[in-house]
Amino acid sequence: MSKADFTVQTASGEGNPVVSLKGDWTAVSLRDAGERLTAALKGKTNIRIDSAELKAFDTAGAYAVRSAVGDNCDDDLFTEHDSHQRVYALVCDLQPKVAEAQAKTARNAFSPIVNALAAVGHSTAELLADLRNLNIFIGQLVTVSFLSFVTPGRIRWTPLVAQMQQAGLGALPVVCVTNFFVGAVVAFLGILQLQAFGASVFAVELIGISVLREFGPVIAAVLMAGRSASSFTAEIGAMKMNQEIDAMRVMGINPFDALIFPRLAALILTVPLVSFVGSMAGLFGGLIVVWGTLGYGPNFFLGRMSEYVPFVNYFVGFIKTPLFAIAITVIGCRLGMIVTSDVISLGKQVTRAVVQAIFTIILIDAAIAMMFNGFNF
Amino acid sequence: MAHMDDPDIEATEAAQAEAGRAVHPIVIEGLRNQFGSTVVHEGLDLTVERGKVLGVVGGSGTGKTVLLNSILGLQRPTGGSIHLFGQDITKLSEKKMRAMQSRFGVLFQSGALFSALSVVENICVPLTEYARLKPAMAREIGLLKMALVGLPLDAADKRPSELSGGMIKRTALARALVLDPELLFLDEPTAGLDPIGAAAFDNLIRELSDSLNLTVFMITHDLDSLYAICDEVAVLADRQVVEKAPPKVLEKSEHPWIHEYFHGPRGRVSKGE
Known part of the structure; x- marks a missing residue:
């Protein structure tokens, strides 16, 4: 394989350039020979081409030659080599179309400012469409949930129980371990700071309130959002790509009944339970640390808990778990339903699902914290 | 075959087979493919x-x-x-x-276009892998191949998900042909x-x-x-x-x-x- 090259000679007297092509004029070995040839032949007419030293010649090479010489040739080219001539003739027919399309692209290229404005407009329109889509989704989900509530015969128990096991029970180990460590860390930090005031026993209240009110439910929900929102989007999105959702609709099965309500119900039932178990694990982590560093055993810890950590803390933590469940399911399932037929959109929606679900959980948590603060709870 | 006993003829046949392998683009001899206990091919010859x-x-x-x-x-x-x-x-x-x-170029059954890339980018993938062309030239050669397989050139910047079945096949064919394979x-x-x-x-x-x-x-x-x-x-x-x-x-x-x-x-x- 030799590089594509050429020489241009102007015969004395006549002034007509003769181009000798050398080497392989193929896509792989062309490099910048086409641009160089175009530059060398600019403004020249009555060009003659000598292809004696030309070895391989393909459509890419033919295109480069054709772009450079255009119609400024004296006679038919490559007459001495049959296959070269055929390739060149094929390319000559198509070259004007390509050049026109290329020129059109150049004409349609907007300035960066216009492009930026277009991007803003595009994303605004997309956001509005997304909000509309969200409203439609929630409307359908509320309708189906209400109907399922009124006529429990609609409920599909098998997927519901399966989802409870997969999304709920499956999340228990990771939620417990994470909460255990969070409880332990809160205890360490609390004891360390409170010791300065000689009030290290107050670490028990600190652990009890923070774990029951915040960490238990939020950590359970964030972990379940990472597990379930992504898997809901991926499952439903893959079904959408495979036309399974269309098949269901045609058979008279409402995908909200068959796919989305079971997931919603499963999470509403399991997120509170999982977060309860998680909270217990968090308290246990705190208990162990208090026992280890201060030497106060479980009896002291639990006694102080029941005396100084009012039940309302658990209530505040518990009340938000169904809301977290709704956020995870609505986001996960809705983004699954808007997956289109290509793989890229599936990946994009799964990522969006996890990010949006975690963001929404933190938002709900903040709103509820402010609300109960206003109630003086 | 009786003449197989003759060493001269045997040698000539071996030489012929050798020459055949050199001349023909594809020569398959005695191919055997087996998955577990399922034999798919056995002694398959094809030129x-x-x-x-x-x-x-x-x-x-x-x-x-x-x-x-x-x-x-x-x-x-x-x-x-x-x-x-x-x-x-x-x-x-x-x-x-x-x-x-x-x-060689391959047209897969379902096209196997890269869904992240536009039509012309898909066609230019082998070019960017094997040839060191300027981007504008590569795009022009991509467009040339689109014209060659009869694709409308204004579809160049579409995504594979926006194409019809026939256009997907043509795009895949253009991609298979972009290096002018033999x-x-x-x-x-x-x-x-x-x-x-x-x-x-x-x-x-x-x-x-x-x-x-x-x-x-x-x-x-x-x-x-x-x-x-x-x-x-x-x-x-x-x-x-x-x-x-x-x-x-x-x-x-x-x-x-x-x-x-x-x-x-x-x-x-x-x-x-």
């Missing part, structure tokens, strides 16, 4: 001559796709040899295999196309193979394609190529599957009887 369009037919499960994957190097055969342009592909180094891969593999090129689109695609393949002097290896189920564009048809059955002949000759074959294939209810319609 494709330069500039010919070979159709490969066979019932479902006779290993057409396994054969293609073996030739492409996607699947290592259990036994036998496959020579492409005189080189045994099972023994090639990675670097030589890469050079070999620039000499050898083209087609896996059911007309499957999923309407009869008019399929006929147009057949014509396109025939025209391109004539004007670019391509050797084509085509798996197909489409009888119309066989008659329209194939010089020869190889029939896969009983783990081997049972017959390889022009379609007009195969019609008269005694082999039960081939007979059923050409004379079954769909076969007759195809011949206009």
Whole structure:
């Protein structure tokens, strides 16, 4: 394989350039020979081409030659080599179309400012469409949930129980371990700071309130959002790509009944339970640390808990778990339903699902914290 | 065969076989493919001559796709040899295999376009891998290939998800042709196309193979394609190529599957009887 090259000679007297092509004029070995040839032949007419030293010649090479010489040739080219001539003739027919399309692209290229404005407009329109889509989704989900509530015969128990096991029970180990460590860390930090005031026993209240009110439910929900929102989007999105959702609709099965309500119900039932178990694990982590560093055993810890950590803390933590469940399911399932037929959109929606679900959980948590603060709870 | 005893003739035959491997783009000898206890191919021999369009037919499960994957190097055969342009592909180094891969193009059954890239970017993928062209030149060559396969050039910046089935096949064909390969593999090129689109695609393949002097290896189920564009048809059955002949000759074959294939209810319609 030799590089594509050429020489241009102007015969004395006549002034007509003769181009000798050398080497392989193929896509792989062309490099910048086409641009160089175009530059060398600019403004020249009555060009003659000598292809004696030309070895391989393909459509890419033919295109480069054709772009450079255009119609400024004296006679038919490559007459001495049959296959070269055929390739060149094929390319000559198509070259004007390509050049026109290329020129059109150049004409349609907007300035960066216009492009930026277009991007803003595009994303605004997309956001509005997304909000509309969200409203439609929630409307359908509320309708189906209400109907399922009124006529429990609609409920599909098998997927519901399966989802409870997969999304709920499956999340228990990771939620417990994470909460255990969070409880332990809160205890360490609390004891360390409170010791300065000689009030290290107050670490028990600190652990009890923070774990029951915040960490238990939020950590359970964030972990379940990472597990379930992504898997809901991926499952439903893959079904959408495979036309399974269309098949269901045609058979008279409402995908909200068959796919989305079971997931919603499963999470509403399991997120509170999982977060309860998680909270217990968090308290246990705190208990162990208090026992280890201060030497106060479980009896002291639990006694102080029941005396100084009012039940309302658990209530505040518990009340938000169904809301977290709704956020995870609505986001996960809705983004699954808007997956289109290509793989890229599936990946994009799964990522969006996890990010949006975690963001929404933190938002709900903040709103509820402010609300109960206003109630003086 | 009696004359096999003669050492001279044996030597000449070996030399001829050696020469054949060097001359023909595809030479398969004694191919064996086995998955667990299932033997898909056993003692399969097949030669494709330069500039010919070979159709490969066979019932479902006779290993057409396994054969293609073996030739492409996607699947290592259990036994036998496959020579492409005189080189045994099972023994090639990675670097030589890469050079070999620039000499053939493949059209997969469902197109296998990269969904993250636009039409013209898809077509230019081999160019950016193998050739060091300026981006504008690469794009122009991509557009040239689009024009060559009859795609409207204003579809250049569309995504594969926005294309119709016929356009996906044409885009995939343009991508297979972008390096002007000598050898083209087609896996059911007309499957999923309407009869008019399929006929147009057949014509396109025939025209391109004539004007670019391509050797084509085509798996197909489409009888119309066989008659329209194939010089020869190889029939896969009983783990081997049972017959390889022009379609007009195969019609008269005694082999039960081939007979059923050409004379079954769909076969007759195809011949206009």
